Amino acid sequence: MTSPRKNPDPAAIWAILEQVKDPEIPVLSIVDLGIARAVNYSDGGQLEIVISPTYSGCPAMYMLEQQIREILTEHGLPDHIITTRLSPAWTTDWMTEQGRDKLRAYGIAPPEKTSHNKSVLFGGQKKIPCPKCGSDNSEQISEFGSTACKALYRCLDCKEPFDYFKCL
Numbered sequence: 001m002t003s004p005r006k007n008p009d010p011a012a013i014w015a016i017l018e019q020v021k022d023p024e025i026p027v028l029s030i031v032d033l034g035i036a037r038a039v040n041y042s043d044g045g046q047l048e049i050v051i052s053p054t055y056s057g058c059p060a061m062y063m064l065e066q067q068i069r070e071i072l073t074e075h076g077l078p079d080h081i082i083t084t085r086l087s088p089a090w091t092t093d094w095m096t097e098q099g100r101d102k103l104r105a106y107g108i109a110p111p112e113k114t115s116h117n118k119s120v121l122f123g124g125q126k127k128i129p130c131p132k133c134g135s136d137n138s139e140q141i142s143e144f145g146s147t148a149c150k151a152l153y154r155c156l157d158c159k160e161p162f163d164y165f166k167c168l
């Protein structure tokens with residue numbers, strides 16, 4: 001057999017990408033977040049990973065690209081290109097349901113889908129369900145939580161403060 005190494009199935013590539021975690025929220029992978037957009041092979045068999053950066057203010061994107069390179073190389077795929085796609089811009093709506101569940105289990109209220117919550121755009125007060133007890137009797141304590149991407153809320157029922165992953 002003289003055939004060159006076989007390209008792994010895209011599903012296998014997605015599984016590798018699952019191992020790249022958000023540096024701020026280690027339970028979330030770049031797949032959960034919707035940062036990893038596509039796994040493509042060109043006609044010549046060139047592997048391409050398409051990513052969309054999240055918040056432009058988050059310094060993590062360069063690091064994530066490095067991590068993607070490292071992990072693909074570790075898996076015997078040093079020959080790949082990473083394409084950054086800026087349009088359409090990433091929004092929290094791209095976060096997968098699995099990602100939202102993981103976030104909740106981690107104690108952070110997942111972003112509300114913007115389509116459900118148009119009032120946000122007009123400065124309406126949001127009801128964010130508490131990730132610990134599920135009560136939506138909560139209040140915002142601070143617009144900024146542990147990082148700029150999160151807001152700090154407090155549950156008025158179980159009295160626990162929690163982070164809310166802000167919508168974009």
Ligand SMILES: [Zn+2]
Binds near residue numbers: 130155156158159160
């Ligand atoms: Zn609560």
